[in-house]
Amino acid sequence: MSAVQEVVTEAPAVEAVPKRAMTLGYGASLIMLALLIAAPLFVKNFIIFQLTMLLIYGLAVLALNILTGGSGQFSLGQSAFYAVGAYTSAILMEHVGMNYALTLPVAGIVCFGFGFLFGQPALRLSGVYLALATFALATAMPQLLKLGYFEHWTGGVQGLVVTKPDAPFGLPMSQDMWLYYFTLAITIAIYIFSVNLLKSRSGRAFMAIRDNEIAASAMGIDVALYKTLAFGVSAGITGVAGGLGAIAVQFVAPDGYTITLAISLFLGMVVGGVGWLPGSIVGSAFIIFVPNIAEGISKGLSGAVFGVLLFLVIFLVPHGARQVAIVAQQLIGKLKRN
Amino acid sequence: MELFTNQILAGIATGAIYACMALAVVMIYQAIDHLNFAQGEMAMFSTFFSWQLMQWGIPYWWAFLITLAFSFVGGVLIERLLFKPLAKAPILTNVAGFIALFAIINSVAGLIWDFTIKQYPTPFGSSPFLGSQLISTHQAGMIGVTVGLLILLYFFFQFTRMGLAMRAAASLPESARLVGINTSWMIALGWGMAAAIGSIAGILIAPVVFLEPNMMGGVLIYGFAAAVLGGLTSPLGAVVGGFLVGIFENLAGTYIPGVGNELKLPIALALIITVLVVKPAGLFGRPIVKRV
Amino acid sequence: MTAMLNVRDLRAYYGQVQALHGLEFGLNEGSMTTLLGANGAGKTTTLRAICNMVRSTGAIEFEGAPLAGRSTENIVRLGIAHVPQGRGTFTTMTVEENLQLGAITRKDKAGVVSDIERMYDHFPVLKARHTQQAGTLSGGEQQMLAVARALMLRPRLMLLDEPSFGLAPLIVRDLFKILGKINREDKVTILVVEQNAQLALELADKAYVIETGRIVMSGSASEIANNEDVRKSYLGY
Numbered sequence: 001m002s003a004v005q006e007v008v009t010e011a012p013a014v015e016a017v018p019k020r021a022m023t024l025g026y027g028a029s030l031i032m033l034a035l036l037i038a039a040p041l042f043v044k045n046f047i048i049f050q051l052t053m054l055l056i057y058g059l060a061v062l063a064l065n066i067l068t069g070g071s072g073q074f075s076l077g078q079s080a081f082y083a084v085g086a087y088t089s090a091i092l093m094e095h096v097g098m099n100y101a102l103t104l105p106v107a108g109i110v111c112f113g114f115g116f117l118f119g120q121p122a123l124r125l126s127g128v129y130l131a132l133a134t135f136a137l138a139t140a141m142p143q144l145l146k147l148g149y150f151e152h153w154t155g156g157v158q159g160l161v162v163t164k165p166d167a168p169f170g171l172p173m174s175q176d177m178w179l180y181y182f183t184l185a186i187t188i189a190i191y192i193f194s195v196n197l198l199k200s201r202s203g204r205a206f207m208a209i210r211d212n213e214i215a216a217s218a219m220g221i222d223v224a225l226y227k228t229l230a231f232g233v234s235a236g237i238t239g240v241a242g243g244l245g246a247i248a249v250q251f252v253a254p255d256g257y258t259i260t261l262a263i264s265l266f267l268g269m270v271v272g273g274v275g276w277l278p279g280s281i282v283g284s285a286f287i288i289f290v291p292n293i294a295e296g297i298s299k300g301l302s303g304a305v306f307g308v309l310l311f312l313v314i315f316l317v318p319h320g321a322r323q324v325a326i327v328a329q330q331l332i333g334k335l336k337r338n
Numbered sequence: 339m340e341l342f343t344n345q346i347l348a349g350i351a352t353g354a355i356y357a358c359m360a361l362a363v364v365m366i367y368q369a370i371d372h373l374n375f376a377q378g379e380m381a382m383f384s385t386f387f388s389w390q391l392m393q394w395g396i397p398y399w400w401a402f403l404i405t406l407a408f409s410f411v412g413g414v415l416i417e418r419l420l421f422k423p424l425a426k427a428p429i430l431t432n433v434a435g436f437i438a439l440f441a442i443i444n445s446v447a448g449l450i451w452d453f454t455i456k457q458y459p460t461p462f463g464s465s466p467f468l469g470s471q472l473i474s475t476h477q478a479g480m481i482g483v484t485v486g487l488l489i490l491l492y493f494f495f496q497f498t499r500m501g502l503a504m505r506a507a508a509s510l511p512e513s514a515r516l517v518g519i520n521t522s523w524m525i526a527l528g529w530g531m532a533a534a535i536g537s538i539a540g541i542l543i544a545p546v547v548f549l550e551p552n553m554m555g556g557v558l559i560y561g562f563a564a565a566v567l568g569g570l571t572s573p574l575g576a577v578v579g580g581f582l583v584g585i586f587e588n589l590a591g592t593y594i595p596g597v598g599n600e601l602k603l604p605i606a607l608a609l610i611i612t613v614l615v616v617k618p619a620g621l622f623g624r625p626i627v628k629r630v
Numbered sequence: 631m632t633a634m635l636n637v638r639d640l641r642a643y644y645g646q647v648q649a650l651h652g653l654e655f656g657l658n659e660g661s662m663t664t665l666l667g668a669n670g671a672g673k674t675t676t677l678r679a680i681c682n683m684v685r686s687t688g689a690i691e692f693e694g695a696p697l698a699g700r701s702t703e704n705i706v707r708l709g710i711a712h713v714p715q716g717r718g719t720f721t722t723m724t725v726e727e728n729l730q731l732g733a734i735t736r737k738d739k740a741g742v743v744s745d746i747e748r749m750y751d752h753f754p755v756l757k758a759r760h761t762q763q764a765g766t767l768s769g770g771e772q773q774m775l776a777v778a779r780a781l782m783l784r785p786r787l788m789l790l791d792e793p794s795f796g797l798a799p800l801i802v803r804d805l806f807k808i809l810g811k812i813n814r815e816d817k818v819t820i821l822v823v824e825q826n827a828q829l830a831l832e833l834a835d836k837a838y839v840i841e842t843g844r845i846v847m848s849g850s851a852s853e854i855a856n857n858e859d860v861r862k863s864y865l866g867y
Contacts, residue, residue: 068430074430121611121615124614124615124618125611125614125615125618128372128373128562128566128570129566129611129614129618131373132562132563132566132607132610132611133607133611135559135607136603136604136607136608136611137604139559139603139604139607140601140603140604140605140608143601143604144601263437266430266433266434266437267434267437269430270430270431270433270434271434274428274430300448300449301445301446301449302445303441303442303444303445303448304441304442304445304446304449305445306438306441306445307437307438307439307440307441307442307445308438308442310434310435310437310438310441311420311435311438311442314424314427314431314434314435314438315423315424318424318426318427318428318431319427319428319431320431499730499734502723502727502730502731502734503731503734505723506720506723506731506734509720509722509723510718510720512683512714512718513714513718513719513720514731515683515701515702515703515706516681516702516706516711516712516714516718517706517731517732517734517735517779517783518703518706518707518734518735518783519703519731519734519735520701520703521703
């Protein structure tokens with residue numbers, strides 16, 4: 001063992017995304033919004049359900065973007081928060097009879113607390129160590145949910161069935177369509193909140209911590225507070241997503257929230273562009289649709305096809321969808337000048 | 339008390355598996371400064387390869403040697419073809435690459451050899467070791483091979499030119515280039531060596547956990563945990579860490595109420611994290627001084 | 631006489647920022663040259679560009695061979711040793727391992743062993759500490775180690791980036807004396823980048839002055855030392 005310490009000037013593990021580039025321009029945002037509002041009017045219910053899941057996973061990826069892309073903390077444990085949110089909603093709806101819409105803020109707050117608490121011991125960990133810790137959390141969650149101790153509430157291995165809500169006020173739309181617009185409204189609200197959060201002082205504190213924790217601390221930023229805050233906010237949003245997911249799928253069960261979900265969300269973040277909030281929906285689309293495409297190409301080798309497609313994406317756009325957006329922006333800029 | 343000692347011994351026996359895997363993990367960490375999530379799958383594939391050779395009639399030790407060479411070359415090729423292009427990409431993108439590699443190898447292995455469990459032979463036999471009911475001759479053999487590997491690696495790094503060059507490239511890549519070392523090839527070499535060590539781990543582990551494409555999942559996580567616990571820069575730490583993880587796992591299963599097989603993994607991980615919070619660089623790791 | 635190192639129209643970039651704007655200079659074989667300039671003038675960038683450690687355009691030729699497109703390690707193997715800013719010592723390895731690393735590309739084992747002995751003659755303090763971890767050495771000792779490591783390559787050209795940085799004046803004098811000796815006896819061409827203009831000008835034959843990425847003055851060391859602008863800006867009188 002040596003007396004000499006290895007001195008490391010660490011480059012941030014997560015590269016900085018300039019603040020301006022963290023969102024879409026107004027034009028693109030409006031087009032996106034119009035598309036999202038119009039979409040369900042033209043498709044069948046099952047597709048509407050898939051679109052709803054697209055938004056829900058988009059929220060979960062967005063939450064991870066705030067945590068990793070924003071504050072530089074690496075998490076492979078988001079599935080745990082998603083599960084807690086889902087079960088909170090399910091239990092409140094089925095055992096307490098609470099209205100589905102009200103369960104969501106509860107799920108959010110419960111998960112915020114959970115995330116904030118988890119952020120405490122996580123303070124001393126970073127990089128691979130934090131990855132391992134969050135991985136442990138994600139692996140433990142399905143097992144915890146199966147524990148006989150909680151079975152009366154959680155339904156044990158079989159889980160709980162959740163009743164799907166009808167459109168309110170007798171509006172003439174299917175359950176799926178109502179749920180889609182409900183989810184869309186929440187997604188937009190959370191998106192706007194997140195964008196503002198990252199632009200605010202807290203957001204700048206997050207990014208300072210991400211880029212150089214020691215320097216941030218030397219500048220007077222309460223690193224502990226902001227790191228746990230980031231965890232809390234991220235967990236809270238993931239919890240809301242989980243709750244929405246429970247309602248949309250009409251079902252919660254422990255094996256629906258395994259480490260595979262956590263890894264998928266991570267991949268969604270990378271494909272969308274780490275730290276680029278609008279990319280969350282691109283990432284979500286990737287993790288929902290590409291596995292199906294892979295299975296369509298080859299049932300026996302679906303995993304391999306998925307891996308190959310993933311490699312293709314990261315070779316072509318190592319920085320994710322953000323890279324595509326930047327290139328598009330430059331092209332539009334050139335066209336405008338001509 | 340006797341139960342306790344027995345559990346410790348049993349833990350050391352199972353820990354040999356994790357120790358071996360942890361060596362491969364540390365090897366790769368030395369080369370690329372992060373953990374390769376696909377390493378378990380690479381080890382699994384190598385093990386299947388050796389099994390296939392034996393199915394074709396090739397004797398155990400020849401199959402072993404051929405597999406070793408195959409794994410080394412495979413590791414180098416994977417690095418050159420798939421990860422060298424990502425060298426300038428962000429770390430998280432590389433991690434996505436590891437996950438993609440995992441998916442590909444697991445799927446291909448499943449297709450070629452299907453998911454039914456297969457028996458895998460051991461050259462050490464499986465009778466009780468020195469009459470002890472807790473350690474079989476195979477487990478003793480595992481411990482022996484792991485320790486032997488550790489000694490070989492120590493000699494390689496401390497006393498050979500190549501080992502010195504690899505250490506330099508891992509320690510300060512820019513300075514290493516300034517003495518003429520091709521750091522890019524050092525990384526490829528690191529991958530090759532890690533793959534070879536991983537194949538040894540797989541070949542040793544398969545008789546115990548049985549050969550099937552998902553055999554390395556849990557082992558890899560424990561291997562990571564062991565490497566991290568031991569200090570990611572120390573092969574000795576990896577081996578000690580492996581034994582400790584085996585002991586933790588056994589003790590947790592025996593003494594913590596309500597912990598069945600499923601919760602052993604998270605509990606073991608939680609214990610390790612606790613140690614890390616106290617000693618962030620791991621037990622044998624060099625404390626890292628971070629400069630702004 | 632064609633120069634050993636020929637640099638023409640060198641432009642270097644850090645991302646979008648251009649640090650060198652068309653540098654031109656040459657080093658004759660056996661010469662000791664110093665490149666002077668203030669902080670941020672581009673001195674370190676010049677050395678890094680020669681070794682392809684920074685993105686650059688232009689033509690750099692070493693003994694007639696163009697360096698463009700070669701990797702850093704290949705440029706080093708041509709016989710160019712670079713002692714970087716901050717010394718780049720392998721702090722977790724012993725003094726002797728550092729010296730062995732300097733010679734890692736050489737195939738003559740016996741030659742390496744005798745060269746290590748020669749380094750210990752040049753720098754006795756290294757011999758005293760040869761099994762110690764390099765990180766435990768003082769700043770001056772680490773600088774000596776860095777120079778010794780560079781010499782283990784048996785370079786034809788040695789580039790030194792601010793060797794006097796953070797060192798006491800007496801130690802710097804010793805170091806520079808040894809550099810002079812190496813230049814004369816071992817026939818190593820040397821290019822020293824320095825902020826400490828006075829000592830550098832005493833040591834060198836030739837000098838260049840660089841300001842914001844351009845060479846603004848060149849000449850023999852004594853000419854430059856006596857130049858009024860240089861005296862005012864860099865020598866303080």
